[in-house]
Amino acid sequence: MVETGHFALVLAFALSLVQMLVPLVGARAGNQRLMAVGGPVAVTGFALTALSFTALATAYAGSDFSVASVWENSHSLQPLIYKITGTWGNHEGSMLLWVLILTFFGALVAVFGNNLPATLKANVLAVQGMIGAAFFLFILATSNPFIRLNPAPIEGRDLNPILQDLGLAVHPPLLYLGYVGFSICFSFSVAALIEGRIDASWARWVRPWTLVAWMFLTGGIAMGSYWAYYELGWGGFWFWDPVENASFMPWLAGTALLHSAIVMEKRSALKIWTLLLAILTFSLSLLGTFLVRSGVLTSVHAFATDPARGVFILCILTLFIGGSLTLFALRASRLTAGGLFHPISREGALVLNNLFLTTATATVLVGTLYPLALEAITGGKISVGAPFFDLTFGPLMLPLLAIVPFGPLLAWKRGDVLAASQRLMAAFALALAAMLVTGLFIDGASVFAALGVGLAVWLVAGALTDLAVKSGVGSVAPTVMLRRFAGLPRSVFGTTLAHLGLGLTLLGIVGTLSFGTEKILTMRPGETVELSGHTLRFEGLYPQKGPNFTEDRGRFLLISEGNADGEITSAKRFYPVRQTVTTESGIRTLGLSQLYLSLGDAGNDGSVVVRLWWKPLVTLIWGGGLVMMAGAAMSLADRRLRVGAPSRRRKPAAAAVSASPT
Amino acid sequence: MSKRLSLSSLVLLLALVFAGAAQAVKPDEVLPDPALEARARALSEGLRCMVCQNQSIDESDADLARDLRILVRQRLVAGDSDQQVMDYIVSRYGEFVLLQPRFSLRNALLWGTPALLLLAGGIFIVLSARSRRPASDSSTLSAEEQVALDKMLRD
Numbered sequence: 001m002v003e004t005g006h007f008a009l010v011l012a013f014a015l016s017l018v019q020m021l022v023p024l025v026g027a028r029a030g031n032q033r034l035m036a037v038g039g040p041v042a043v044t045g046f047a048l049t050a051l052s053f054t055a056l057a058t059a060y061a062g063s064d065f066s067v068a069s070v071w072e073n074s075h076s077l078q079p080l081i082y083k084i085t086g087t088w089g090n091h092e093g094s095m096l097l098w099v100l101i102l103t104f105f106g107a108l109v110a111v112f113g114n115n116l117p118a119t120l121k122a123n124v125l126a127v128q129g130m131i132g133a134a135f136f137l138f139i140l141a142t143s144n145p146f147i148r149l150n151p152a153p154i155e156g157r158d159l160n161p162i163l164q165d166l167g168l169a170v171h172p173p174l175l176y177l178g179y180v181g182f183s184i185c186f187s188f189s190v191a192a193l194i195e196g197r198i199d200a201s202w203a204r205w206v207r208p209w210t211l212v213a214w215m216f217l218t219g220g221i222a223m224g225s226y227w228a229y230y231e232l233g234w235g236g237f238w239f240w241d242p243v244e245n246a247s248f249m250p251w252l253a254g255t256a257l258l259h260s261a262i263v264m265e266k267r268s269a270l271k272i273w274t275l276l277l278a279i280l281t282f283s284l285s286l287l288g289t290f291l292v293r294s295g296v297l298t299s300v301h302a303f304a305t306d307p308a309r310g311v312f313i314l315c316i317l318t319l320f321i322g323g324s325l326t327l328f329a330l331r332a333s334r335l336t337a338g339g340l341f342h343p344i345s346r347e348g349a350l351v352l353n354n355l356f357l358t359t360a361t362a363t364v365l366v367g368t369l370y371p372l373a374l375e376a377i378t379g380g381k382i383s384v385g386a387p388f389f390d391l392t393f394g395p396l397m398l399p400l401l402a403i404v405p406f407g408p409l410l411a412w413k414r415g416d417v418l419a420a421s422q423r424l425m426a427a428f429a430l431a432l433a434a435m436l437v438t439g440l441f442i443d444g445a446s447v448f449a450a451l452g453v454g455l456a457v458w459l460v461a462g463a464l465t466d467l468a469v470k471s472g473v474g475s476v477a478p479t480v481m482l483r484r485f486a487g488l489p490r491s492v493f494g495t496t497l498a499h500l501g502l503g504l505t506l507l508g509i510v511g512t513l514s515f516g517t518e519k520i521l522t523m524r525p526g527e528t529v530e531l532s533g534h535t536l537r538f539e540g541l542y543p544q545k546g547p548n549f550t551e552d553r554g555r556f557l558l559i560s561e562g563n564a565d566g567e568i569t570s571a572k573r574f575y576p577v578r579q580t581v582t583t584e585s586g587i588r589t590l591g592l593s594q595l596y597l598s599l600g601d602a603g604n605d606g607s608v609v610v611r612l613w614w615k616p617l618v619t620l621i622w623g624g625g626l627v628m629m630a631g632a633a634m635s636l637a638d639r640r641l642r643v644g645a646p647s648r649r650r651k652p653a654a655a656a657v658s659a660s661p662t
Numbered sequence: 663m664s665k666r667l668s669l670s671s672l673v674l675l676l677a678l679v680f681a682g683a684a685q686a687v688k689p690d691e692v693l694p695d696p697a698l699e700a701r702a703r704a705l706s707e708g709l710r711c712m713v714c715q716n717q718s719i720d721e722s723d724a725d726l727a728r729d730l731r732i733l734v735r736q737r738l739v740a741g742d743s744d745q746q747v748m749d750y751i752v753s754r755y756g757e758f759v760l761l762q763p764r765f766s767l768r769n770a771l772l773w774g775t776p777a778l779l780l781l782a783g784g785i786f787i788v789l790s791a792r793s794r795r796p797a798s799d800s801s802t803l804s805a806e807e808q809v810a811l812d813k814m815l816r817d
Contacts, residue, residue, distance in 0.1 A: 234721055241716045297715075343791055355783045363776040370772045382769065383710045385718065385761025392776045522689050600688065609689055 002067055005055020006146035009096075012048040012103065013136035015041050019106075019129030023122035027194075035118050038125035039110040045132065046100075046107035053100045056145050057087045066152035069093060069145045075158035075577055077548040085168040086159040091293065091309075092145035094172060098289070099135050101173075101180040106132065109184060116201055123191030124184075131183055134316045142309045158548065158577035167227030171220060175247060178217025179285040182254060184209040186282035189275045190324050193331045198271050206278060207261040208636055214254045215632035221247055222625030233583035233598040235613050237512070237621055240386045242297045245368045246288030249361050253281040256357035259350045267412055269339040269347055272332050273354070279328060283321040284361070290317050296372060342414040349407040349415070356400040363392050401455055401506065405462020408495050409469060423469050427461035445514065452510030459503030463496045494635030498628050505624030511593075511617030518614075524607045528559070532614035534595055535559040536568065541608055549575045551584070554599050554608055558588060570599045592619050687720065688728070693735055702735050705747055708761050709734070718761055730759075 019041045026034025056069070061083050065071040073090040074083055088097040106128040113121045139145070188206050192198045224247070229237045238244065257277040264274045291297055294310030341347040367384045374380055405427060409420040421428075435454030438445050468474075470492055471485035517532045525540040539555040553571040557564055570586035586597040593616045600609025687706075693699040706720035711727040719727040719734075730751070737747045751759055763769045 236721065239716065351787060355780065355787060359776055359780045359783060362779050366772055366775045370769075374768070378768075380768065381756070381758040382763045383716070383758055383761050384763055384772070385708075385710060385716060387708050387762030388772075391762070392773070396776060396780070520687055520689050520692065 001055045002059050002064065002146055002148070005052040005059075006144075008048040008052040008055065009136070009140065009146070012045050012052065012099075013133065013140060015045040015048065016103075016129045016132035016136055019045060020126050020133050021129075022126075023129075024126035024194075027119040027122040027126070030119075032118065035122035038122050038129075039113075042103070042106040042110040042125050042128065045129075046103040049096075049100050049103045053087075053096055056093060056096060057084060060084060060087045060093075063156065064152075065154070065156050066148050066150070067145075068147045068149050071149060071153050071156050073159050074156040075548055076155060078159060078164065079547055081166075081169065082159060082164045086163070088172050089159050089163045089168050092139070092143045094176075095135065095139050095143050095293070096145055097172065098176055098180060099132060099139065101176050102128070102132055102135065102183060105181060105184050109187075113205075116205065117199065119195060120188075120191055120199075120202065123194050124187045127187035127190045128183065131187070131320065134319070138309075138312050138316065142312050158575065161549070161573070161575040161578060161580045161582050162231060164548075164575075165227065165231060167223065167231065171223045171227055173220075174216050174223055175220030178213050178215075178220050178254075179247070179250060179288065181209065181213025181216060182250060182257075182278070182282040182285050185213070185257065185278040186320075186324070189278040190327060192275060192335075193324075193327045196331055196334045198275065198335055200268075203261070203265045203268065203271075206274070207258075207265050210254065210258050210261050210278075211632050211636050214251070214258050215629050215636070217247070217251050217254060218625055218632070219629050221251055222622045222629075225625075226622045229618075230585050230587060231582075233585050234611065235585070235596045235598075235615060235618075237509075237618070240367075240389045242368045243292055245364050246291045249284040249364050249368075250281055250288060252357055252361040252364065253277060253284050256354045256361070257281050259353050259357075263347050263350050267339045267341065267347060269341060270351070272335050275332070275335070276328060277354070277358075279321075279324045283317075283324070284365075286317050286320060287365075290314060291368070339413075341412070344410070344417055345415040346407060346410040346412050349403060349410050352403060353400065353407065356396055360393055360396045360400075363396060364389070367392070398455070401459060401502070404459055404499055404502070405465065408466040408492075408499075424462060424465055427458060427465045430461045431455070431458035442515065449510060449514035452506065452514065456503045456507035456510060459506060460500050463499035463503065466499075467492070467496045490638040491635045494631045494633075494638065497631030497634055499631075501624040501627030501629075501631060503624070504620045504627055505622075508592075508617050508620030508622075508624060512615045512621065515616045516613060516618075519610075519612045521610055521612075522603065522607050523610045524605065529610070529612060531595075531612050532616075534590075534614065536595075536597070536612065538608075538610070539567075541602060541606065544571075546573070548577065549573045552599075552602060554586075554610070556586065556597060558595070568595065568597050570597045572599050572602070589619060592617050592623075594618050687731065691728070691731055691735065693739065698735075698738050701744060702731070702738055705734050705738075705744060706731055708748075709751060710759050710761050712755065712759060730755075 019038055022041070023035050023038035026032070026037065056067075058064075059067045059070050060074055061080065063070065063074055063076045063083065065074075069090060069092045073093075074086050078086070086093075088094045106125060109121070109124055109128065113124070116124075185206050188202060188209070192202055221244075224244070225237045228239070229235060257274065260270050260274045260277055263270045290310070290313045294313050296310055367388055371382050371384050374382060405424055406417070406420050409423055410417070431454045434457040435450045438453040439447070439450035442449075467485075467488075470488055472481050476484070519529060519531050521529060523529065523538040525538055528535055528537045530536075535558070537557040537559060539557055541552045541554050544551050544553050551571040551573040553569050556568045556570075558566050558568055566588070568586040568588045571584040573582045573584055574580070575582070583598050588595045593614070596613040596615055596618075598611050600611060602608045687703070693702060703720060707718050709719045709730060711717045711719045711722035711724055711730070713724050713726050714722045717727075719730045733751065734747055737750055742750065748760070757764060763772060765773060
């Protein structure tokens with residue numbers, strides 16, 4: 001099976017070469033038969049990659065330690081679920097997952113792209129083929145997961161214990177679906193540049209793909225954040241770590257792309273900019289892959305001592321980013337600029353959105369790369385951490401978030417800020433009230449806390465206002481209103497949900513950072529601790545044995561109003577194979593807030609160091625992410641975007657125009 | 663008790679952050695004076711644990727982080743101002759220890775990029791809006807037509 005997988009991978013590489021050359025030549029020569037080769041090859045390439053991936057997963061599930069990658073990252077005593085997720089819990093396997101998703105998306109274009117112009121489809125598949133070829137070659141040359149060991153070791157070296165978690169099953173696949181999903185937008189952009197024109201079907205295709213990729217990336221980042229939150233043992237949810245930034249940059253650029261793609265699709269303006277953004281977004285995904293995969297982040301020197309992988313990805317990076325940007329520079333002037341609009345209009349608002357989002361992206365990029373560049377050039381070492389981003393990224397977000405509610409309420413082409421402001425009066429009053437209540441009535445609330453709460457309420461209320469206005473609340477009879485509400489295009493609900501989710505996430509962040517409380521103490525069995533109105537009694541430490549670890553589990557009784565209200569447990573785990581200690585935090589969700597507990601070192605007398613946090617509204621941080629995902633899903637369900645039904649496009653679009661305020 | 667992860671296991675985006683699962687401040691480090699302790703915590707959040715991946719000493723349970731935390735508290739108890747504590751630590755460990763880089767010439771590009779880009783982008787948008795509006799408002803003549811018109815008027 002392993003050799004089959006290896007062989008399938010080589011075949012998939014060969015097919016990707018065919019996919020990148022034949023349709024491209026066909027499109028240039030206008031040869032239908034050559035162009036038609038792309039589709040079946042893409043589908044077959046995906047099937048072969050899937051076979052290869054399955055082979056590796058089977059080796060992992062069956063603990064086949066004759067495979068080097070399995071030996072290094074698995075253990076026979078691991079629970080089956082972690083054996084399987086361990087497939088992508090290492091460099092080689094995760095790169096295989098990367099190309100699996102890449103070929104999957106390519107196959108989707110091949111299968112569902114019949115309504116695309118033949119040359120566009122051929123070119124898109126060819127570009128997908130180029131990306132595939134580069135990464136297949138990377139895997140085969142530097143990161144082959146199928147290398148055998150002879151003689152085969154008896155036992156494996158275990159998966160990194162902190163990866164032995166359900167988070168590994170969800171986080172990387174979601175993240176990669178997002179990362180790699182943007183490759184389709186990239187391929188469409190490069191294909192458009194190769195052809196030298198952007199037609200209507202281009203716009204119709206790029207937006208749903210952006211939505212899909214953005215949805216998964218949002219989920220992947222949110223999931224990763226929650227995973228870090230509970231696994232790390234001190235309840236932080238975002239660290240501005242370079243590796244996190246690597247996923248955050250494509251998200252920011254992708255969010256900008258999402259918005260400019262709307263302008264392009266509805267008003268065929270901002271075409272060239274959207275195309276450039278699509279290229280940049282995927283370039284940032286590639287950069288993220290480089291940063292995480294090359295080891296350059298640990299130190300410039302570590303990268304220099306084992307440069308094979310890093311240099312390879314750097315070449316891929318240069319080739320694709322440099323190549324596509326050169327193509328852009330050469331061809332962009334040939335593309336026709338789109339429709340005109342007044343600065344105060346929905347287009348104008350979206351341009352402003354793009355300005356702030358791209359600047360924010362660049363800020364994160366500079367903050368991530370500056371220390372690397374500085375060390376490489378001058379040898380000087382500096383750190384760029386959370387305080388830097390608080391001071392630069394934060395101020396960029398404030399104006400952006402403040403204008404979010406205006407966007408959907410402005411009309412296309414020429415909007416009326418005054419009318420939009422009037423409609424937002426209620427939301428504004430609500431936000432102001434929330435701000436005052438927070439500032440005046442909550443103990444210890446800072447100015448920033450009050451502002452943050454106000455801004456979050458402004459976002460939520462503003463999003464709902466849009467929905468209310470579009471269904472005619474206050475101006476038409478309730479029955480008409482209900483009918484209008486039901487008849488609104490799904491994309492309107494999508495916008496509302498996405499903006500609402502953003503507000504919820506902000507509320508969660510502000511709530512946790514501003515009103516969270518913390519206690520660090522040493523506890524003996526029977527002692528109680530009180531934090532923000534919650535009382536916990538320490539019952540004692542109980543040693544336990546897991547399949548591949550031992551742990552000391554501390555049990556705490558939550559006491560509410562004098563009565564026992566369930567237990568919270570937290571453990572210190574020891575994984576003998578890797579000689580690693582992990583902290584399993586104890587979390588109790590109460591409403592939207594959480595009580596978070598983690599164990600420190602144990603004393604000889606049965607005492608233990610306990611860290612206890614009260615994290616108000618913290619679940620909203622990720623809940624908001626889920627709501628954003630739901631918004632993207634809702635938008636995708638819009639009839640207008642349903643691929644294959646372009647002829648039905650007119651009617652809902654017209655309805656949207658009539659429903660929007662003028 | 664080194665908890666550094668081997669680099670080959672650097673798989674996930676978050677794996678780096680996990681390096682040295684944090685335990686942070688220990689009860690015996692906490693200062694009796696809450697105001698002083700609060701200052702110590704605030705300072706700790708801005709200091710890097712030098713042996714960790716991008717963690718502040720407030721979050722890390724590495725021995726070096728603990729030493730630094732205690733050092734910060736010692737200086738505070740001795741009566742140093744926040745700035746004096748930071749300066750003292752930078753003098754011993756270098757600028758690398760600061761999670762917020764200094765506003766220096768060397769870091770000008772780092773701090774300046776956001777503002778510069780916002781400004782440049784804003785100017786670009788305004789200019790491109792200006793340059794396109796007259797063309798649509800006044801006339802729809804192409805360059806060739808304009809030349810032809812000028813020629814006619816001159817004749």
